[in-house]
Amino acid sequence: MRIEDEIKQPIFRDEHQKAFINLIYTAGWLQLRQAAAFKPFGLTSPQFNILRILRGQHPLPATVALLIDRMLDKTSNASRIVDRLEEKKLVTRTVCPANRRAVDIRITKAGLDLLDQVEQTGVLYTKENMALNEDEMRQLNALLDKMRTVE
Amino acid sequence: MRIEDEIKQPIFRDEHQKAFINLIYTAGWLQLRQAAAFKPFGLTSPQFNILRILRGQHPLPATVALLIDRMLDKTSNASRIVDRLEEKKLVTRTVCPANRRAVDIRITKAGLDLLDQVEQTGVLYTKENMALNEDEMRQLNALLDKMRTVE
DNA sequence: TGACATTAAATGTATGTACATTATATTTGC
DNA sequence: GCAAATATAATGTACATACATTTAATGTCA
Numbered sequence: 001m002r003i004e005d006e007i008k009q010p011i012f013r014d015e016h017q018k019a020f021i022n023l024i025y026t027a028g029w030l031q032l033r034q035a036a037a038f039k040p041f042g043l044t045s046p047q048f049n050i051l052r053i054l055r056g057q058h059p060l061p062a063t064v065a066l067l068i069d070r071m072l073d074k075t076s077n078a079s080r081i082v083d084r085l086e087e088k089k090l091v092t093r094t095v096c097p098a099n100r101r102a103v104d105i106r107i108t109k110a111g112l113d114l115l116d117q118v119e120q121t122g123v124l125y126t127k128e129n130m131a132l133n134e135d136e137m138r139q140l141n142a143l144l145d146k147m148r149t150v151e
Numbered sequence: 152m153r154i155e156d157e158i159k160q161p162i163f164r165d166e167h168q169k170a171f172i173n174l175i176y177t178a179g180w181l182q183l184r185q186a187a188a189f190k191p192f193g194l195t196s197p198q199f200n201i202l203r204i205l206r207g208q209h210p211l212p213a214t215v216a217l218l219i220d221r222m223l224d225k226t227s228n229a230s231r232i233v234d235r236l237e238e239k240k241l242v243t244r245t246v247c248p249a250n251r252r253a254v255d256i257r258i259t260k261a262g263l264d265l266l267d268q269v270e271q272t273g274v275l276y277t278k279e280n281m282a283l284n285e286d287e288m289r290q291l292n293a294l295l296d297k298m299r300t301v302e
Numbered sequence: 303t304g305a306c307a308t309t310a311a312a313t314g315t316a317t318g319t320a321c322a323t324t325a326t327a328t329t330t331g332c
Numbered sequence: 333g334c335a336a337a338t339a340t341a342a343t344g345t346a347c348a349t350a351c352a353t354t355t356a357a358t359g360t361c362a
Contacts, residue, residue, distance in 0.1 A: 002296050008221055015288035016281060019295075020181060025223050026295045027178030030171065032226070035320080044347065064311055070159055072176050075183065076349055079312055084347075101310040101357045130167060131300045137166035140294045144170075144177045145153050147291075149282045186350080195317065195350095215341055226320055230342055235317080252327045252340040306360085313354070319347080329338070 033129055041118050042088070046073070046081050051115055054091060054107035061104035063096065090114060184280055192269050193239070197224070197232050202266055205242060205258035212255035214247065241265060 003022040004010055012018035031045060038048050053070045054062055067078040082105055085091040090111035096102040107115075132140065154173040155161055163169035182196060189199050204221045205213055218229045233256055236242040241262035247253040258266075283291065 001299065003292070006299075007223060015285055015292065016283075019281065019283070019288045019291050021223065022292050022295045023174070023181060024178050026299060027175050028224050029299055030174060032320095046348070065309090072158060072172065073179050073349075075351080077312095077351095081348080083312095096310095099310085099358075103311065129301060130171065130298050132167075132170070132294060132298050134166055136294055136297070137170045139290065140170050140298075141154070141166065141173050143283060143287055143291045143294070144173045146287070147281050147283050148152065148157075148177060148180055150280060183350095197318070216339090224319075227318065228320085228342095232318080234342095250328075250340085254341065303362105305362090308359070309357080311355085311357105314352080316350090318349070321346095322344080324343070325341090327338100327340080330336085332333100332335090 030129065037121065038118065041114060043114070043118070044084075046071075046076055047085055047090075048115075048118065050078065050081055050085065051090060051107060051111050054105060055112060055115055058107055058112070061094075061096075061106045063102045063105065065102075067105070085111070181280065188272065189269065192265060194265070194269070195235075197222075197227055198236055198241075199266075199269065201229065201232055201236065202241060202258060202262050205256060206263060206266055209258055209263070212245075212247070212257045214253045214256065216253075218256070236262070 003018065003025060004012075006025060007021070009021075012021070035045050038045060043051075049072060050067055053067055056070075057066070064078050064082070067082070068074055071078065082091060082093065086093055090108055092106050092108060094104045094106075096104045130137075154169065154176060155163075157176060158172070160172075163172070186196050189196060194202075200222060201218055204218055207221075208217070215229050215233070218233070219225055222229065233242060233244065237244055241259055243257050243259060245255050245257075247255045281288075
């Protein structure tokens with residue numbers, strides 16, 4: 001369905017305004033689908049993303065600062081998302097011996113297993129979620145990268 | 152900056168995964184810029200969007216159901232966003248005389264004036280926020296609309 | 303060394319998101 | 333006319349976002 005019909009706004013000021021709204025709407029649409037896929041596993045999207053970063057570091061630890069650096073949403077509060085993961089015993093938190101201001105965060109066996117489980121359902125980033133072919137995906141990536149080249 | 156560098160992930164599984172992450176990242180990037188523009192006026196993005204829908208209806212009222220229907224994020228809680236706008240006296244809420252289950256929501260003069268003020272700064276949906284030309288915007292809109300044609 | 307700045311994470315507060323439940327009002331079917 | 337179903341908005345709860353402040357450890361340099 002075209003964005004005009006999705007939000008019942010027949011006319012946009014220009015293609016810029018329409019692209020802006022279309023982009024935000026489509027990202028929200030994708031995130032809803034992803035959140036629904038995570039739900040049976042008791043995970044939210046940011047929790048899943050942090051687990052993935054920790055697996056990338058494994059068996060080395062990550063600090064909160066490293067998580068923020070790698071996160072999609074850098075303004076979100078990594079500390080509190082790690083709280084939830086720790087409660088679920090998917091990560092551990094220990095004071096870094098080399099620098100006692102920092103905290104070493106590590107993914108547990110249970111965390112690694114849960115990631116595997118989620119990924120085996122194949123719900124992630126797949127063609128089933130996005131009706132574009134390889135070439136269209138490349139065009140989209142190029143447009144998005146270019147869009148952000150302001151200032 | 153390419154998405155690879157923005158989130159310091161040099162390799163993606165495929166263009167689909169990259170497009171997924173790029174889309175979510177870029178939407179967040181746009182929303183941050185927009186939120187920063189609204190901040191001097193004491194408005195958040197969802198509050199601004201609801202004011203715009205109400206202006207579109209003005210001088211007719213809108214119900215909560217109509218707001219949800221028109222909102223970009225249909226799962227957000229319109230009732231509570233209207234609470235904030237009412238506290239700031241930018242909208243009024245009265246029980247609909249024709250159907251006392253419904254609530255008539257109207258934008259006030261102060262609300263209309265505030266919208267004008269925000270828009271006169273020219274920060275909205277403009278070329279300054281998105282480094283694509285008219286033709287690229289059209290391509291982007293087409294790709295996004297097509298992307299959502301699954302199921 | 304000791305005052306001061308800087309770094310790293312946690313905490314506080316307001317708002318929003320996601321989804322379930324509740325409270326009323328209205329509609330429908332008998 | 334009245335009980336049950338439905339419609340409409342508000343409320344409750346958990347989590348996340350945005351951003352300011354606090355706490356504690358470390359670095360710097362007179």
